[in-house]
Amino acid sequence: MTTITLFGSTGDLSYRKLLPALYNMYSNSQTDFQIIAIGRKDYTTKDYIQTIQTGIQEYTRLAFDEEIFKKFSKRIIYYQMDLTNKNSYVQFNEFIKQQNIQDQIFYLALSPQFFHQVIEGLKMLDHIEKNRVVIEKPFGESTEDMNLINQKLKEIFEDDHLYYIDHYLGKEMVQNIKTIRFKNALFKSNWNQDMIESIQISALEKDGILNRGAYYEKSGALKDMVQNHIFQIVTILTMEEQKNQHEAQLDILHHLHVEKMILGQYKGYKQEKNVSPDSTTETYAELECRIQKKPWENVPIFIRTGKKLNRREIYVVIKFRSFDGSPNNLLEIKIQPTEGVYLQFNIKKPQEKNEIQTVKMDFCQSCLEVNRINTPQAYERLLKEVIRNSHEYFSSFEEILTSSRLIEEIEKPEPFIYENQIENSLTDWIEIPHTLDK
Ligand SMILES: NC(=O)c1ccc[n+]([C@@H]2O[C@H](COP(=O)([O-])OP(=O)(O)OC[C@H]3O[C@@H](n4cnc5c(N)ncnc54)[C@H](OP(=O)(O)O)[C@@H]3O)[C@@H](O)[C@H]2O)c1
Structure with a gap:
């Protein structure tokens, strides 16, 4: 089974987009996966599940179903970790071994300021090169930074294990x-x-x-x-x-x-x-x-x-x-x-x-x-593609x-x-009234 390890699992992107997308994928029973939700906050798995339930209820595309959510939440483990602390990756490596996780997708739902440290940390995990990495935009703090991050990633992963997401x-x-x-x-x-x-x-x-x-x-x-x-x-x-x-x-x-x-x-x-x-x-x-x-x-x-x-x-x-x-x-x-x-x-x-x-x-x-x-929804489609090992929808x-x-x-x-509108545009913008819009 694929494990999606979500760095930044307590952030806005995870709350509003990624977890509802994963819930929808699970509801459709099309894909089987488990989630390791990584955050800095001092949560237990139970606290974490309670927190994300509200987001899933609000942002899910499919109707929220209590029973399905219960089963979905059994697939989630919250793991507290400070990404800036090198030792935490040694402990995380032990945790992965205990859980006997083989096939992992690391999703970096993080600000690019953490990418360097996280990549250095990932290097410390056993058999890391076998896994896949999904990176959120912005892919670096500048063009130069993007280049550095990409170089670091390529020292560990083959190109087809890297997914640059543009939803x-x-x-x-x-x-x-x-x-x-x-x-x-x-x-x-x-x-x-x-x-x-x-x-x-x-x-x-x-x-x-x-x-x-x-x-x-x-x-x-x-x-x-x-x-x-x-x-x-x-x-x-x-x-x-x-x-x-x-x-x-x-x-x-x-x-x-x-x-x-x-x-x-x-x-x-x-x-x-x-x-x-x-x-x-x-x-x-x-x-x-x-x-x-x-x-x-x-x-x-x-x-x-x-x-x-x-x-x-x-x-x-x-x-x-x-x-x-x-x-x-x-x-x-x-x-x-x-x-x-x-x-x-x-x-x-x-x-x-x-x-x-x-x-x-x-x-x-x-x-x-x-x-x-x-x-x-866009993130649902893209996550499914990563699980299937397809690069079609990625930059x-x-x-x-x-x-x-x-x-x-x-x-x-x-x-x-x-304030609300632009007075002096570069062109006359064409506005079409639609009869069918909802
Ligand atoms: N939000 C969106 O709609 C959206 C859309 C497209 C792209 N993005 C991109 O996605 C990335 C994440 O955005 P976001 O809006 O989710 O950011 P956010 O709400 O600020 O969340 C940041 C995440 O990083 C974690 N974090 C920060 N410092 C940490 C540390 N030292 N150790 C462990 N975890 C740490 C936070 O954990 P704690 O909360 O536990 O501290 C939190 O989970 C950004 O690059 C953003 O540009 C966001």
Whole structure:
């Protein structure tokens, strides 16, 4: 049986995302595993299970079932450990031997400041090279740090034992982009600068930084969202169709240039916990990018992402060219919270000879209950992939490094202050009202 050893099991990511995902996987009875939950807090296994129950009840995708949770919790052992103390790894090694654990997945749900010490600690465990490691973004405190961490990991593990997680790759509609692009003659033949005028990607959040000031101060919107999640979407939208998807995505990253950028900071950010009173960290970023490579040179790619905005939504709009002044065809891919596809096109207005009417096809995938039940959440899908030893939904280290360099090299303007919405954008953002959204 696989053992998932969760470093950072008492943190926010584990509470809201990882443990509910593991519970859902267990409920579906598709995968068998046990969990060693590692934290610094002085919990017994019983305390730990009581604490996570509330999170699972709140964040589970499937209905919470008391009986299933009881059985699930029997698979969990809480193990208290200070990751910064070398001796604790010697003791942990003994514990693993006692438990007779063979196949382990180490999930580093930790801030990157701990990665070096944890990797040094892992080295001290018997037969460590046989196991797998999952690493959460940010994969280091800087590009240089990422390189060092990767080198250290590679001293112990083969490439195929390392999983760099970007949970956007586990999102249903991000995966769907490839099918929409490559499995429809309608789009496949028109997916280039001759037919596409612009691409817009929006990832908008209503929440602020919640309790994550210490992390967000170092990261900001560019490192938190653009350099990983949004660049994944950009590259999947524009990559060539080829067998090795990571190579195709990397090729786009090598040709991606940021031409313009504006940054913002929400009003009240400086008063958040663990935020400096004169912080210049951006909580909003808007970019105009170009891919300096055929068939994309003439297509601006607009990106915007931010916190404390007037709505929570992630979506992509492809604006097709208009050749004779008729309204542009629009294709929208809705990623979150609604999942779906919207297509706007032109027909003749009934009764009128020359008048055009713009109509739409609006497919809401997540409006169907059967889809909601059968669609795993991103972390569920990714954890299953790790257990199956599949790398399909994970970033390659080269992609991570190239994206990080790209963001590090941009000169950042001073952020302006905003409240709920942005006044002076780089473009007119296309807003499509949806009749089917829930
Ligand atoms: N939260 C999210 O939604 C999210 C999303 C994507 C990526 N991430 C990334 O995931 C990582 C974890 O994020 P998070 O939000 O879960 O952070 P968090 O809430 O601050 O949790 C940090 C975890 O690290 C543990 N820890 C800290 N110092 C330790 C030590 N000396 N020994 C043992 N454990 C120690 C804490 O244990 P104790 O609580 O027991 O002290 C806690 O479990 C970060 O890199 C973050 O950027 C988070």
